[in-house]
Amino acid sequence: AALLSLTRTAAHDLGPHGITVNMVSGGLLRTTDASSATPEAVFDLIASMTPLRRVTTPAEFADAxxxxxxxxxRAVTGQNLVVDCGLVKD
Incomplete structure (x- = not known):
């Protein structure tokens, strides 16, 4: 919540200068240094709970x-894009 608030405040302050500020967040990524010790069963469990039935890759996160x-x-600012194959619900 604090990061989203910071993002929206910066977007408001920097928008008049033509600068956009956004946030990209996600969950477990398959496979990074941080998730390299994660058992395959955890990836399978998370995948089973997403509409896409898979875990986001670092490349997919980078695409966002x-x-x-x-x-x-260029017309998007102050937003949080959740990249998690649909795991998080509003």
Missing amino acids: VLFFLSPWG
């Missing part, structure tokens, strides 16, 4: 960041 860096994200 690239969206914000691209011209297609």
Whole structure:
């Protein structure tokens, strides 16, 4: 919540200068240094709870960041994009 508040405050303050500020968040990524010790059963359990029936990869997470860096994200600011194959529900 604190990071989202910071993101929205920065978006408000920097928007008049043409600067967008967004946040990308996700859960467990398959497989990074941080998740390398995670048992396969945990990945399988998380995958079973997502609508896409899989765990997000680092490349998929990076794709979301690239969206914000691209011209297609130029009108998006102060937002949090959750990249987790649909695991988190509002």
